[in-house]
Amino acid sequence: MASSADDSSKDIIKGVICASFDETSVATARAWLPSDLSRALLEKIPELVYKTWSSNPDLQKRLAVLPIPGMTMRALAWFIAPKNQEQDGGAVQGALILLFDETNDAIFYRYIKQFEDLFGKHAAAISTLLETAADETALLEEVSAFSGELGWILDLLKTQELSPDAFPEDVELESQMPMKCKVVVLGDPAVGKTSIVVQFTEKAFKKSYLPTIGFNISEKSISHDGIPVKFMIWDVAGIAKFQQMRKNFYAGAMAVIFVFDLTSKVSLADIKGWYEDVQASIGNTFTGALLGNKCDLVDQVVISPEEASAVASELNLPYFQTSALTGENVDAVFHHFAQDFISQS
Ligand code: G3D
Numbered sequence: 248m249a250s251s252a253d254d255s256s257k258d259i260i261k262g263v264i265c266a267s268f269d270e271t272s273v274a275t276a277r278a279w280l281p282s283d284l285s286r287a288l289l290e291k292i293p294e295l296v297y298k299t300w301s302s303n304p305d306l307q308k309r310l311a312v313l314p315i316p317g318m319t320m321r322a323l324a325w326f327i328a329p330k331n332q333e334q335d336g337g338a339v340q341g342a343l344i345l346l347f348d349e350t351n352d353a354i355f356y357r358y359i360k361q362f363e364d365l366f367g368k369h370a371a372a373i374s375t376l377l378e379t380a381a382d383e384t385a386l387l388e389e390v391s392a393f394s395g396e397l398g399w400i401l402d403l404l405k406t407q408e409l410s411p412d413a414f415p416e417d418v419e420l421e422s423q424m425p426m427k428c429k430v431v432v433l434g435d436p437a438v439g440k441t442s443i444v445v446q447f448t449e450k451a452f453k454k455s456y457l458p459t460i461g462f463n464i465s466e467k468s469i470s471h472d473g474i475p476v477k478f479m480i481w482d483v484a485g486i487a488k489f490q491q492m493r494k495n496f497y498a499g500a501m502a503v504i505f506v507f508d509l510t511s512k513v514s515l516a517d518i519k520g521w522y523e524d525v526q527a528s529i530g531n532t533f534t535g536a537l538l539g540n541k542c543d544l545v546d547q548v549v550i551s552p553e554e555a556s557a558v559a560s561e562l563n564l565p566y567f568q569t570s571a572l573t574g575e576n577v578d579a580v581f582h583h584f585a586q587d588f589i590s591q592s
């Protein structure tokens with residue numbers, strides 16, 4: 248247990264809990280790691296998960312990230328459905344829950360698909376154990392196997408993330424690694440931010456929708472002049488949450504897309520405020536672009552190219568007229584960023 252690999256995954260995983268819910272809605276922790284996980288957590292977390300699922304049944308369908316009020320931890324929770332959904336009389340339902348420190352949340356958002364597979368596999372085994380009323384030792388063995396595999400995956404992902412820096416002299420490896428770029432998309436509500444992201448990513452699409460967090464993160468790789476560039480695109484999923492989460496949202500952004508709606512004067516006037524908000528958070532470390540979206544709505548456009556260009560040049564941003572509907576100029580924005588990164592690197 249003394250290897251550095253164990254230490255690193257231990258830092259990230261704060262605990263694993265297997266819980267069951269009975270017909271009277273009582274949520275009970277049945278098996279957990281580490282064995283000295285606090286009583287308070289063992290009582291609070293299963294109940295919190297149960298309550299969240301009862302009020303948001305949609306969250307039962309996927310691996311959900313749940314904030315834990317008053318703590319710097321988050322829970323990643325997977326619903327254990329009764330094997331036999333139809334005859335649910337007396338059926339036991341449960342949860343497989345991972346607790347992690349919120350400072351490490353990016354890794355879970357980025358690789359949520361890999362974690363879903365792992366949760367799914369162990370949840371199926373736990374479901375059988377719950378239904379056959381297996382004893383706590385058997386449950387603990389399964390939790391332990393889950394925790395071990397989780398640690399192994401986290402270490403593997405960490406190695407992957409670090410490898411370009413770890414082996415800078417390995418030119419061949421480097422050349423196969425796509426350049427990675429975090430892009431954030433900003434602008435007033437309803438200007439078309441999500442539509443632009445969907446238009447760009449749809450064909451090669453790996454999307455994690457994180458309703459409880461307030462972000463959508465999509466990934467897409469493109470080839471620019473034969474050089475692969477991978478974009479991780481962060482889009483806001485809810486204004487209220489965004490106010491609390493904006494620091495995480497902006498952190499590490501290499502490119503920022505500022506979107507306004509060509510049919511709304513206010514949305515252009517607000518661009519400066521968005522620009523200053525990013526600047527206050529990450530300074531001038533990003534490259535940006537201004538997008539006047541919905542150019543297909545020709546009859547409703549109220550902003551002239553001159554007005555838009557004036558704002559663009561004041562903020563020193565290139566200006567693109569786009570339509571998320573027709574796709575006009577959407578790819579061009581990302582190729583512009585790719586060109587920028589390639590020429591800087
Ligand atoms: P947001 O993510 O910035 O809040 P959305 O904006 O992408 O949700 O888009 C808001 C509305 O504008 C949506 O309409 C969407 O279909 C529409 N829209 C987005 N981009 C374009 C565009 O380029 N052209 C046109 N014609 N419409 C666009 P609804 O009706 O679904 O609310």
Ligand code: MG
Nearest residue numbers: 440441483484
């Ligand atoms: Mg949106």
